[in-house]
Amino acid sequence: MAVTTQDSKIMRHEGYVRGTQVDALPAPVALTGVIGWMRASLFAGPLNTILTILTILLLIWIVPPILDFLFIHAVWSGADREACLPTAEHPEVGACWAFVRDRFSYFIYGSYPIPERWRVDIFFAMLAIGIFWLLWLEAPRRDLGALYFFVVVPIVAYILLTGSPLIGLRNVDTSLWGGVLVTIVVSWVGIVFSLPIGILLALGRRSNMPAVKLFSVIFIEFVRGVPLITVLFMASVMLPLFVPDAYSPDKLLRALIGIAMFASAYMAEVVRAGLQAIPKGQYEGAMAVGLGYWQMMYLIILPQALKITIPNIVNTYIGLFKDTTLVVIVGIFDFLRTVEVSRIDPKWAAPTTSATGYVFAAIFYFIFCYAMSRYAKNVEARLGKADRR
Amino acid sequence: MSIAQESGPPKVALIYDPKIRSIAYQVILCAIILFLAWSAVRNAADNLARAKIASGFGFWNQTAGFDISQTLIEYSAQGGTYGRAFWVGLLNTLLVAAIGIVLATIVGFLVGIARLSRNWLIGRLASGYVELIRNVPLLLQLLFWYNAVLKALPDLRDSWSVFGNVYLNNRGFFAPYPIFGEGIGLVVGAFVVGVVGAIAFRIWARKRQERTGQQAPIGLVALGLIVGLPILAFFVAGMPATLEYPEKGRFNIRGGMEILPEFVALLIGLVLYTGAFIAEVVRAGIMAVSKGQTEAAGALGLRTGQTLKLVVIPQAMRVIIPPLTNQYLNLTKNSSLAVFVGYPDLVQIFTGTVLNQTGQAVEVVMITMAVYLTISLVTSMAMNWYNARIALVER
Numbered sequence: 001m002a003v004t005t006q007d008s009k010i011m012r013h014e015g016y017v018r019g020t021q022v023d024a025l026p027a028p029v030a031l032t033g034v035i036g037w038m039r040a041s042l043f044a045g046p047l048n049t050i051l052t053i054l055t056i057l058l059l060i061w062i063v064p065p066i067l068d069f070l071f072i073h074a075v076w077s078g079a080d081r082e083a084c085l086p087t088a089e090h091p092e093v094g095a096c097w098a099f100v101r102d103r104f105s106y107f108i109y110g111s112y113p114i115p116e117r118w119r120v121d122i123f124f125a126m127l128a129i130g131i132f133w134l135l136w137l138e139a140p141r142r143d144l145g146a147l148y149f150f151v152v153v154p155i156v157a158y159i160l161l162t163g164s165p166l167i168g169l170r171n172v173d174t175s176l177w178g179g180v181l182v183t184i185v186v187s188w189v190g191i192v193f194s195l196p197i198g199i200l201l202a203l204g205r206r207s208n209m210p211a212v213k214l215f216s217v218i219f220i221e222f223v224r225g226v227p228l229i230t231v232l233f234m235a236s237v238m239l240p241l242f243v244p245d246a247y248s249p250d251k252l253l254r255a256l257i258g259i260a261m262f263a264s265a266y267m268a269e270v271v272r273a274g275l276q277a278i279p280k281g282q283y284e285g286a287m288a289v290g291l292g293y294w295q296m297m298y299l300i301i302l303p304q305a306l307k308i309t310i311p312n313i314v315n316t317y318i319g320l321f322k323d324t325t326l327v328v329i330v331g332i333f334d335f336l337r338t339v340e341v342s343r344i345d346p347k348w349a350a351p352t353t354s355a356t357g358y359v360f361a362a363i364f365y366f367i368f369c370y371a372m373s374r375y376a377k378n379v380e381a382r383l384g385k386a387d388r389r
Numbered sequence: 390m391s392i393a394q395e396s397g398p399p400k401v402a403l404i405y406d407p408k409i410r411s412i413a414y415q416v417i418l419c420a421i422i423l424f425l426a427w428s429a430v431r432n433a434a435d436n437l438a439r440a441k442i443a444s445g446f447g448f449w450n451q452t453a454g455f456d457i458s459q460t461l462i463e464y465s466a467q468g469g470t471y472g473r474a475f476w477v478g479l480l481n482t483l484l485v486a487a488i489g490i491v492l493a494t495i496v497g498f499l500v501g502i503a504r505l506s507r508n509w510l511i512g513r514l515a516s517g518y519v520e521l522i523r524n525v526p527l528l529l530q531l532l533f534w535y536n537a538v539l540k541a542l543p544d545l546r547d548s549w550s551v552f553g554n555v556y557l558n559n560r561g562f563f564a565p566y567p568i569f570g571e572g573i574g575l576v577v578g579a580f581v582v583g584v585v586g587a588i589a590f591r592i593w594a595r596k597r598q599e600r601t602g603q604q605a606p607i608g609l610v611a612l613g614l615i616v617g618l619p620i621l622a623f624f625v626a627g628m629p630a631t632l633e634y635p636e637k638g639r640f641n642i643r644g645g646m647e648i649l650p651e652f653v654a655l656l657i658g659l660v661l662y663t664g665a666f667i668a669e670v671v672r673a674g675i676m677a678v679s680k681g682q683t684e685a686a687g688a689l690g691l692r693t694g695q696t697l698k699l700v701v702i703p704q705a706m707r708v709i710i711p712p713l714t715n716q717y718l719n720l721t722k723n724s725s726l727a728v729f730v731g732y733p734d735l736v737q738i739f740t741g742t743v744l745n746q747t748g749q750a751v752e753v754v755m756i757t758m759a760v761y762l763t764i765s766l767v768t769s770m771a772m773n774w775y776n777a778r779i780a781l782v783e784r
Contacts (some may be wrong), residue, residue, distance in 0.1 A: 026411040030489060035510075040507070041507060041508060041510075042509060044507060048508050051508055051511055052508060052510050052511070055508075055510045055511055055514055056510070058514075059514075061592035082493050083614075086707075099712075110494065111427055128624070165674075188674055191700040208411070209411050209414060209415050210415070210416060211415035211418055212414070213420060215418065215422065221766075222758075222762065224765075225761060225762040225765035225766065226722070226724075226757075226758045226762055227722035227723065227725040227736070227761055228759045229725045229726065229728065229740075230725065230738055230740065230754060230757050230758050230761065233740050233750075233754050233757075234758070237744070237750035237754065238433075238750050238751055240436070240753055241432065241436045241437065241750065242428075242429035242432050242433055243429075244435075245430055245435075245439070267657060307542070318524070320525070322525075322526035323526070325528040325529060326528060326726070328729070329728065329729075330527075336526070336528065336529055336532075339669045351541070353534050354537045354540075354541075355533075355537040355541075355761065358529060358532060358533040358536075358537055361529055362529055362533070365524065365525050365526055365529065366504060366521070366524045366525055369523070369524035369525070370520065370524045372524075373520075373524065
């Protein structure tokens with residue numbers, strides 16, 4: 001029925017077929033290229049456009065003053081506070097980088113005696129080699145690297161830094177240590193001790209022996225349930241009470257014990273998560289071929305569990321590295337403390353000194369933590385690739 | 390004969406019997422730990438006796454004799470005891486933690502969603518914020534806010550002020566404070582009735598929806614009951630509240646509500662820091678909901694808002710809740726960094742001043758740790774209960 005009417009229409013109006021060319025439609029709005037990208041990701045819809053404009057305004061409000069402070073009006077050289085005080089010619093003074101330059105070696109070494117500072121440099125170099133060896137996943141003989149990092153460096157560093165009159169190195173009291181040196185020593189001791197202790201605690205928590213399990217759970221939950229400050233307080237004021245007077249540990253050692261305890265508890269939970277992710281068949285298979293408990297753990301379970309835990313382990317290390325700033329509470333001059341002390345030094349008292357010191361410290365911590373987190377992300381991506389195969 | 394021998398339990402030396410071994414290990418472990426504990430206690434008793442430090446909790450009722458800059462309950466240097474100081478500190482800790490948790494949740498959800506935004510600029514800005522904040526120690530941030538920002542505000546004479554009612558200077562933030570008169574009980578009562586009514590209405594509306602499929606405007610009714618009813622009661626009672634304005638003198642500001650710069654610095658630092666971590670938690674939670682869920686919701690004809698509310702968020706919350714709880718606990722524990730900016734929290738008052746005055750390290754540190762442990766355990770228990778409630782019910 002419908003067909004017939006249409007047919008008749010065509011027959012009646014002979015002009016149905018268009019005689020002239022239709023003008024080309026305008027090209028579709030770009031979906032690719034710069035314009036397309038901007039439309040899709042900046043101005044998609046009115047709400048998005050408003051948000052984009054607000055964000056741009058926010059950036060305009062924030063970024064130029066920061067650049068101004070950090071670079072344009074910054075003071076780059078000078079001997080003391082005079083350089084960084086606002087004067088009639090320079091009413092606006094930005095960051096006082098001269099202060100950082102002047103105090104740089106104090107920030108790195110603290111009060112470590114100047115003629116002995118090469119020892120610290122050697123320690124840093126040894127540590128850098130060890131870290132590079134372990135982190136570079138294709139490096140040769142990484143087992144030797146682990147041995148070097150976890151055994152050789154600690155012993156050599158201890159002799160090197162504290163000194164040993166036997167081989168002609170003057171004793172340097174730990175109360176003179178400071179700055180980046182202390183930050184690195186504290187975080188590195190935390191790193192070196194937290195992993196093995198954490199693994200033991202994690203194994204203990206998954207153990208079949210009720211007493212072992214109980215003690216592990218109590219330790220882990222106790223330490224994780226309280227703030228690091230109170231653990232440090234405990235190490236600082238209670239530990240000396242618990243040991244005979246003659247063996248009272250020095251301040252740095254107390255802080256190191258506190259940090260190591262704290263980091264181990266967190267590491268234990270990270271490792272436990274890795275252990276739980278290993279399928280039961282792996283345990284059963286290992287037992288079926290007649291391996292004992294420690295052989296099973298060392299040869300079969302831990303290599304797999306630790307591999308998938310690497311990103312979380314590194315994240316724990318980042319937390320640990322940031323937490324080392326809290327050792328100030330027990331009277332140790334870590335990097336942040338040296339900045340704090342220098343900032344209120346009358347020699348450099350100027351309006352922008354504090355902010356400059358904090359910005360410098362922030363850059364230091366950011367570089368280390370960001371590098372670690374990028375590494376963790378990389379490893380995660382690599383592991384993900386292996387699983388996606 | 391030989392069959393009976395083979396089927397019997399294999400004969401091994403006692404030392405290789407797993408059961409006996411396990412018992413031996415545990416006995417040795419217990420012995421070591423008992424020995425360590427015993428020697429620690431003995432050494433502590435020796436050392437304390439030599440230093441002539443009292444032990445026990447007798448100090449709890451002694452006069453404290455020091456002032457505290459922010460007290461939520463009545464406390465004075467002369468009349469206050471160490472025990473009272475403990476409660477003041479605990480309340481201050483809980484105050485900053487509670488406000489911090491609310492604000493950090495808001496910041497965290499906003500930033501977490503912003504990171505997933507299709508808007509490139511907002512996504513970048515949010516991830517820049519997260520990366521910057523997460524990779525700088527909290528202590529450094531607190532010191533920055535306190536020493537470089539709040540202490541750099543103008544001093545009393547040049548205070549920033551809004552209409553002479555609100556003042557901001559390096560001594561803190563001063564705002565009008567409401568003083569309630571008679572009849573305020575009616576408003577409080579109306580608020581309680583409103584909350585109860587809203588909950589009851591929600592239950593009724595849910596039941597009705599399950600029965601008949603009809604939806605009720607739960608949000609609007611709840612808003613009306615919780616906010617509208619108290620406002621109505623306020624006017625009915627004859628507006629029983631006046632504002633006390635801060636008055637600026639030459640040397641100080643009197644009256645009104647005073648918020649310490651220490652409190653503000655601690656709060657800003659905790660909120661921004663924890664907010665960045667919560668943002669990551671939220672992002673991971675939303676990304677954990679597979680795209681198929683959103684597409685299926687779209688295919689069923691749900692709008693974007695409904696998809697979020699009914700499909701994505703309920704599933705994301707399952708992933709978000711456990712790490713979110715962890716972040717709340719971290720914030721509470723990190724509030725102990727108050728000691729570095731001088732905000733009188735539990736750690737600053739108790740392990741700081743009280744410990745220094747009494748010298749009773751063991752008792753003081755143990756009490757402080759017990760408080761944080763209790764908070765942690767109670768929170769985890771509450772969250773485990775909630776988690777079990779919303780957990781996926783599988784066959």
